[in-house]
Amino acid sequence: MARKLRSATTTELAEALEAGEVPVLVDVRTSMEFSGGHVPGARNVPLHLLDHQLSDLRKHKEVWLICRTGSRSSTAAATL
Numbered sequence: 001m002a003r004k005l006r007s008a009t010t011t012e013l014a015e016a017l018e019a020g021e022v023p024v025l026v027d028v029r030t031s032m033e034f035s036g037g038h039v040p041g042a043r044n045v046p047l048h049l050l051d052h053q054l055s056d057l058r059k060h061k062e063v064w065l066i067c068r069t070g071s072r073s074s075t076a077a078a079t080l
Contacts, residue, residue: 005077007070008064013039013064013066016064017039017041022041022062022064023060023061023062024043024057024062024063024064025039025041025042025043025064025066026042026043026044026045026057026063026064026065026066026076027039027042027043027044027045027066027067028045028046028047028050028065028066028067028072028073028075028076029046029047029066029067029068029072030046031044031046033068034046039066042066045057047067047072047075047076050076050079050080054079054080057080058080063080065077065080
């Protein structure tokens with residue numbers, strides 16, 4: 001299944017979360033970064049462990065990925 005990739009601003013994410021439009025939110029930062037603060041409802045799957053979650057994540061029609069700068073989430077999107 002081909003997926004469309006796009007970037008979203010933090011404002012767009014906040015609006016989508018408030019509207020209940022984010023079915024799966026994955027934070028690909030390290031566990032330590034995640035424990036220091038994260039978006040409520042986000043699931044932590046550090047980028048280096050993403051391969052172990054691929055089959056589960058690919059079941060979802062839409063997955064939102066977040067990190068600190070966008071670099072790791074871009075890598076995660078390419079992997080998915």
